[in-house]
Every structure is written in structure tokens, then in C-alpha cells.
Amino acid sequence: MIYQRPGSEGFYVSHPSSLGPAVEAAGGRKQCFVPDAVSDPGSPSSVIYADYHNHPSSTRFSPEDLQARRQRFYFRVMLNPLCEMYLYDFQARTVFQLKDGKFAVIKRVTDDIRGE
Structure with missing residues (x-):
């Protein structure tokens, strides 16, 4: 997650979303689990702006990454094996x-x- 502590101008990054089991899709792609909250003992009321995750084999956002039902925050950030960074502004x-x-x-x- 990418989040901001109340009263802070800076942004903080937690661990990326964790990978889950393979989805029923060609190539056995993985899905990720986006946490609901930030675990930051120094700031129990942080504002979350984005989730981020790695794509271990793909170089772009998957169709599932772009679906409205999977968006909970303002942005989604993705890093891939080619060291490229993508941002989806929902x-x-x-x-x-x-x-x-x-x-x-x-x-x-x-x-x-x-998917709307």
C-alpha cells in the first residue's frame, strides 16, 4: 500500500500485495490479495491512496487489474521484471x-x- 500518515506531507509504502493461488486463466496466472488496512503502529489512521504489486512474468496490467470491482483505492501501481513501473488512475x-x-x-x- 502507498499511504500517508495524518499530518505528514510524505508518503509511505508497505509491503506489496501478496500473491495468491493461480487463477483459472491461460498460463496459470496468479492473483494478488490487497490488504484492507495498513499495519503501521505509528499511525493507526493512515489514508491509503494506492495498492501496488509485482508482476513476476507479465509486463502490463492484467485485465483483472483494471476491473472496477477490484479497485478500492485511487491508484494501482505495478512493477514488472523489466524494472518498468505502471500506474492505473482509477x-x-x-x-x-x-x-x-x-x-x-x-x-x-x-x-x-x-467490467461495467
Whole structure:
């Protein structure tokens, strides 16, 4: 999770979402379990902005990552084995890739993709 402690201007990062069992999909892809809360004894009332997870074999967000029913926070961040970083802005329905220190738009997410 990426979160902010009340009264702090900085952001904090917890462990990435943990991998779960294989989903019933081609290639035995994995699913992740996004925690409901941050375990930070120094801040029991943190504001969570994003979940993040690694993709051990894929280089882009999976279709499941983009579905509306799986979004609980403002953003989803993903890192892949190629050391690339992607960000999905759920509200703007836009996927970005970090390039040269800036996030560049690479995809607009439609209702069909979001599962609405």
C-alpha cells in the first residue's frame, strides 16, 4: 500500500500485495490479495491512496487489474521484471508508464475493460 500518515506531507509504502493461488486463466496466472488496512503502529489512521504489486512474468496490467470491482483505492501501481513501473488512475480511467522520470499516458480504460 502507498499511504500517508495524518499530518505528514510524505508518503509511505508497505509491503506489496501478496500473491495468491493461480487463477483459472491461460498460463496459470496468479492473483494478488490487497490488504484492507495498513499495519503501521505509528499511525493507526493512515489514508491509503494506492495498492501496488509485482508482476513476476507479465509486463502490463492484467485485465483483472483494471476491473472496477477490484479497485478500492485511487491508484494501482505495478512493477514488472523489466524494472518498468505502471500506474492505473482509477478515477481518470487511464494507465501511465514511468518514462524518463515522468508518467506518460499509454492507455485509456473503457467501461468494457473495467467490467461495467
